[in-house]
Amino acid sequence: MTPGSRHPHGPAPQSLRSDAERNRERIIAAARKVFARDGLGASMASVAREAGVGIATMFRRFPTKEELVAAVFADRMDAYADAVAVALDDPDPWHGFVGYIETASAMQAADQGFADVLTTSFPTAKALEVRRNEAYEGMVRLIDRAKAAGRLREDFDPSDLVLIHMANAGVVNATGEAAPDAWRRVVALFIQSFEAPARGPLPASPEHDALHRAMLRTNPADPTTPEPDTTG
Amino acid sequence: MTPGSRHPHGPAPQSLRSDAERNRERIIAAARKVFARDGLGASMASVAREAGVGIATMFRRFPTKEELVAAVFADRMDAYADAVAVALDDPDPWHGFVGYIETASAMQAADQGFADVLTTSFPTAKALEVRRNEAYEGMVRLIDRAKAAGRLREDFDPSDLVLIHMANAGVVNATGEAAPDAWRRVVALFIQSFEAPARGPLPASPEHDALHRAMLRTNPADPTTPEPDTTG
DNA sequence: TATCAATCGGATTGCCCTATCCACTTTTAG
DNA sequence: CTAAAAGTGGATAGGGCAATCCGATTGATA
Numbered sequence: 296m297t298p299g300s301r302h303p304h305g306p307a308p309q310s311l312r313s314d315a316e317r318n319r320e321r322i323i324a325a326a327r328k329v330f331a332r333d334g335l336g337a338s339m340a341s342v343a344r345e346a347g348v349g350i351a352t353m354f355r356r357f358p359t360k361e362e363l364v365a366a367v368f369a370d371r372m373d374a375y376a377d378a379v380a381v382a383l384d385d386p387d388p389w390h391g392f393v394g395y396i397e398t399a400s401a402m403q404a405a406d407q408g409f410a411d412v413l414t415t416s417f418p419t420a421k422a423l424e425v426r427r428n429e430a431y432e433g434m435v436r437l438i439d440r441a442k443a444a445g446r447l448r449e450d451f452d453p454s455d456l457v458l459i460h461m462a463n464a465g466v467v468n469a470t471g472e473a474a475p476d477a478w479r480r481v482v483a484l485f486i487q488s489f490e491a492p493a494r495g496p497l498p499a500s501p502e503h504d505a506l507h508r509a510m511l512r513t514n515p516a517d518p519t520t521p522e523p524d525t526t527g
Numbered sequence: 528m529t530p531g532s533r534h535p536h537g538p539a540p541q542s543l544r545s546d547a548e549r550n551r552e553r554i555i556a557a558a559r560k561v562f563a564r565d566g567l568g569a570s571m572a573s574v575a576r577e578a579g580v581g582i583a584t585m586f587r588r589f590p591t592k593e594e595l596v597a598a599v600f601a602d603r604m605d606a607y608a609d610a611v612a613v614a615l616d617d618p619d620p621w622h623g624f625v626g627y628i629e630t631a632s633a634m635q636a637a638d639q640g641f642a643d644v645l646t647t648s649f650p651t652a653k654a655l656e657v658r659r660n661e662a663y664e665g666m667v668r669l670i671d672r673a674k675a676a677g678r679l680r681e682d683f684d685p686s687d688l689v690l691i692h693m694a695n696a697g698v699v700n701a702t703g704e705a706a707p708d709a710w711r712r713v714v715a716l717f718i719q720s721f722e723a724p725a726r727g728p729l730p731a732s733p734e735h736d737a738l739h740r741a742m743l744r745t746n747p748a749d750p751t752t753p754e755p756d757t758t759g
Numbered sequence: 760t761a762t763c764a765a766t767c768g769g770a771t772t773g774c775c776c777t778a779t780c781c782a783c784t785t786t787t788a789g
Numbered sequence: 790c791t792a793a794a795a796g797t798g799g800a801t802a803g804g805g806c807a808a809t810c811c812g813a814t815t816g817a818t819a
Contacts, residue, residue: 312786312795338776349798354778414701458698458713465697466690469646473741474733481690483729488720497715501706509705544765544816570806581768586808 319356321346326367330408334468335364335415337408364412365420371409372426375402379433389446392437393486396456400463400482404475410464414457416510448493452500457510459485551588553578558599562640566700567596567647567747569640596644597652603641604658607634611665621678624669625718628688632695632714636707642696646689648742680725684732689742691717 311319325346329337339360343353357363378398385391403410417423434456441447462485463478470477488494501509543551557578561569571592575585589595610630617623635642649655666688673679694717695710702709720726733741 314786315796318796339778340776343798350777351779351781351798352796355796358778360777414697455712455716458709461698461701461709462694462713463697465646465695465700466693468697469693469745470733470738470741471744473744474737476730477690477693477733477738477741479730480687480732481694483727484687484720485716487726488716490726494719494722495715498708498711500712501702501709505706506702506709509702509709512703512705513701546816547766550767571808572806575768582807583768583809583811584766587766590808592807 315356318346318348318352322348322353322356322363323367326363330364330367331406334407335411339363361417361419364408365417365423368409368412369422369426371402371406371412372423372430375399375413376426376430376433378402379430379437382437383433383440388437388440388444389490392441392447392489395434395437396459396486397482399456399460400478403460403463404467404478407467407471410460410467413460414464414510415513416507418511442491446491448489448491450493450497451489454500454503454506455489457506458501547588550578550580550584554580554585554588554595555599558595562596562599563638566639567643571595593649593651596640597649597655600641600644601654601658603634603638603644604655604662607631607645608658608662608665610634611662611669614669615665615672620669620672620676621722624673624679624721627666627669628691628718629714631688631692632710635692635695636699636710639699639703642692642699643747645692646696646742647746648739649746650743674723678723680721680723682725682729683721686732686735686738687721689738690733 310316322342326342329342329345333341339353340350342363343350346353353363357366378395382391382395382398385394399413403413412423416427431453435453438447438451438453438456442449442451459482463482466478466481542548554574558574561574561577565573571585572582574595575582578585585595589598610627614623614627614630617626631645635645644655663685667685670679670683670685670688674681674683691714695714698710698713
């Protein structure tokens with residue numbers, strides 16, 4: 296082993312053995328592919344099969360499915376947060392705002408697993424949640440800029456972006472590969488409804504806390520969640 | 528038994544024994560409640576428990592889950608088709624159109640199971656599909672009227688109503704009881720985006736066949752469908 | 760009231776899931 | 790080269806699911 300254990304009773308190793316590291320990366324690559332195709336509902340066994348490793352190897356490296364999910368989607372979440380930063384760099388506030396929605400929605404459409412991640416909260420996956428909050432704060436600035444420019448309706452609320460994610464997840468999930476571009480039309484409709492001036496008042500936004508609770512409740516990888524399942 | 532079997536070898540009875548009929552109604556009432564709360568993913572066992580009958584009793588009366596679903600949602604589908612008829616009776620085409628969308632969306636929000644049913648095709652449940660098609664034809668007339676009145680954007684397509692159902696199902700499914708009115712805001716945004724004059728062009732609608740295939744694919748009660756499931 | 764088909768429900772089958780166990784193999788340090 | 794730590798994967802536990810089986814029970818009829 297590398298550091299820390301010349302003593303027979305030395306502490307746990309900090310880095311993996313070369314073969315283990317290789318397998319770890321194989322697993323992540325496989326999970327990326329499988330989750331993207333099948334959503335977070337994909338089984339650990341199917342990931343192991345795709346990776347060409349035993350089931351035990353998966354669980355040794357990622358003791359729970361949630362940890363695997365966190366490892367797999369770390370970079371997607373980075374890209375998600377980056378998209379906000381890019382949008383904030385756009386000199387045209389409205390163009391940036393629209394571009395951000397389109398980018399985020401496209402990310403959902405391109406990866407069923409990520410669509411699930413965006414509408415689910417993983418309390419134990421700190422890194423993911425940190426990124427999510429980071430993105431959220433950027434979004435608030437993005438919204439304020441677009442309103443200040445007079446292009447975004449005044450009653451637009453940050454939570455509306457969450458609602459779009461949920462709606463888009465519904466479309467992406469329902470259409471899948473059968474109608475892979477249907478989401479574009481839905482998103483375009485949403486964007487037109489956001490543009491100022493508003494055509495009419497809207498019902499109140501849900502409470503911030505309520506939405507958060509909803510995201511906790513809707514864990515597609517948790518059997519306690521009442522979600523679509525089995526039959527014949 | 529009632530008719531047809533004074534002969535020991537007589538054919539199958541046409542009507543149920545009184546206790547069986549009572550149980551049948553208990554099962555349907557229980558399923559109505561459980562599916563409404565938990566969606567079509569609810570287990571047959573949970574319905575039996577709620578009904579206070581044995582599992583075997585359920586399956587004797589409804590040999591597959593799909594048959595139970597068809598029996599439970601027959602009247603919801605009737606109401607759904609009726610809503611179109613009511614909308615067509617409205618002297619104001621736009622008011623009727625908007626009212627229909629709101630009614631249908633409210634039905635989804637009030638019943639998770641029905642939200643699933645509206646975005647899922649059950650080829651073997653003929654009665655359900657007949658009603659769905661009946662409603663669909665009415666919707667086309669509703670759309671044409673609203674366009675003719677100049678209130679609905681010209682590029683609105685009947686398939687857009689299916690997309691709304693899918694988007695709304697996503698919102699309802701994700702928010703659930705945590706934010707039970709969130710769907711209203713989403714639906715209001717959609718409606719404003721439908722109003723003429725259009726604020727811009729839209730990406731093309733998905734093919735009719737593609738959407739139909741998507742609805743077949745997304746059966747929340749079929750384990751072959753890649754959907755959110757288990758973990759810890 | 761006696762009979763018997765219809766009905767009942769708990770136990771069971773068979774499948775898929777997450778997660779753990781354990782006997783065997785590989786890497787790595789000395 | 791050797792030995793122990795680290796790693797491996799198949800078998801297995803334990804639970805949920807739809808659906809079936811079968812011995813006990815009950816309703817309808819005479």
